[in-house]
Amino acid sequence: MAPKRAGRMSIFRKGTAELFSKKWPRLFFLTAALQAIICMVFEAYTFAKFQYGLYDMDQPQFRDNSDIQSQLKTIPTFLGLFILGFIYVVVMVWDALLMKNTIQVIGLCIANLALLVYGGLQIDQIHSAVVFLVDNSAFKDKYIWNEVQGLLIAIPCIIALTTLVLGALSWKLYQEFAWDILKHIGADYRMKKRFLHYQVYIALLKFDFFFFIGFTIQFLVVVGGKSPVEFGLTAAAIPVTIAILLCAAWFTRREWKSGMIVVMILYLGGLTYFIFKLVRIYEPGEASYYMPVRKSLTAFAVLTIILIIMTIINAMVCMFNFGHGLKQHLLSGPRPELDKDQASYSMHDVKQSQLPSRMTID
Incomplete structure (x- = not known):
């Protein structure tokens, strides 16, 4: 190790x-x-x-x-x-x-x-x-x-x-x-396209993490105290989310389809959660709890919903690309360094037959 x-x-x-x-x-x-x-x-x-x-702020008129x-x-x-x-x-x-x-x-x-x-x-x-x-x-x-x-x-x-x-x-x-x-x-154009899909997916996972954490922090600090059960479930979602995102990247890199299917099901659960929260923010009976940060929570919830939808779509695209050779490129190290000038004069025509390295006498 x-x-x-x-x-x-x-x-x-x-x-x-x-x-x-x-x-x-x-x-x-x-x-x-x-x-x-x-x-x-x-x-x-x-x-x-x-x-x-x-x-x-510990004075009774403020504290109460x-x-x-x-x-x-x-x-x-x-x-x-x-x-x-x-x-x-x-x-x-x-x-x-x-x-x-x-x-x-x-x-x-x-x-x-x-x-x-x-x-x-x-x-x-x-x-x-x-x-x-x-x-x-x-x-x-x-x-x-x-x-x-x-x-x-x-x-x-x-x-x-x-x-x-x-x-x-x-x-x-x-x-x-x-x-x-x-x-x-x-x-290879097709390989570069597969690599592009992989890059998009990994970038989305990283942005998903920030917007989810941002939404959760606001919820926990400002409105989380009204229900201990809801506070506990929301807090517990943070480590679970981190684990899901890490597994999602690992499954994609290793091209494990079963893991990707499980992750996409969890994405759908996350999507349902944020849609529920967005609706709850504007419910007449609940709106007063969210009023101090309602605009901010709405912005974070909407952006997270959009990101989750894009993540699901890109996860499916990446899964369709499994088994076409990208895994070998991702798991292998970079190719030896070759500068542009050297590449310009070291290109060989692959159709040209190779000459023997030395002359032979029959």
């Missing part, structure tokens, strides 16, 4: 060093990292202003008011989840560049747009929470919203600009990774 681990660590170090040695991957990573650092600083400052600006307690949870939940989102994007960027997954790179640009939408929702939801808490004399500073409003508005602007830059850089990465995929998979 030790040599195998050493080999994996060697590949890991080599891939990371290569990531930062090339211009376009380095710029893509640094752009995403810079966005994350600036926005997380803004979020952390806003969070600190809110936390230190509150009166003692369920509406105040609900709104108090809204602010740290939004800010904490947003910080988690930026960290996850940076990790996904690093992973996409290391794995040379063009589809994941494009998906990250779309995920950045989702963060942009979430940033807009954050402004509205936090403003509503602050106004409610100020009206109920929970803040020492009645003008605290004016102090943080500019930072919260700046965050979506930064994300929008970063998304444009990442979109331009993703085209350069597409051109660069196309050559790397050609070296690893070969020039």
Whole structure:
């Protein structure tokens, strides 16, 4: 086991060093990292202003008011989840560049747009929470919203600009990774198409994980306390979901059809769960529990439903591709490095008959 681990660590170090040695991957990573650092600083400052600006919430007039307690949870939940989102994007960027997954790179640009939408929702939801808490004399500073409003508005602007830059850089990465995929998979069009389906599926699994976790965190923190049973079942779903996603990737890589069928059945269960939650958010008898984060929960639920449907479709496509040779490419290491100039003059016509290496005398 030790040599195998050493080999994996060697590949890991080599891939990371290569990531930062090339211009376009380095710029893509640094752009995403810079966005994350600036926005997380803004979020952390806003969070600190809110936390230190509150009166003692253990006082009876605050502690016994369920509406105040609900709104108090809204602010740290939004800010904490947003910080988690930026960290996850940076990790996904690093992973996409290391794995040379063009589809994941494009998906990250779309995920950045989702963060942009979430940033807009954050402004509205936090403003509503602050106004409610100020009206109920929970803040020492009645003008605290004016102090943080500019930072919260700046965050979506930064994300929008970063998304444009990442979109331009993703085209350069597409051109660069196309050559790397050609070296690893070969020039067979059908094999490259199968590999593309595999990349789409793996990228979807990674995005499924974030949106499910994001929805679950909001649910547990803000509305989970109203039912201990529902809270426990929702919390238990987190490790189960992680296990399902890991198994889904492993089954696809090993081309195990039985496992894939079981996973797709579980996907349908997850789809049913999120549709149920989406309907429940707007039920007249339940709507008040979800009001503090209803817009955000709705956005996460809708995006997760769309992602699960896309994941099921791509899982079926990948399963149809089983047994056509992709497994050997996925489980084998990369082909020996061959630069473009060498490839241009080392191509041999496969139809040309091979000459003997030396002359023979009859």
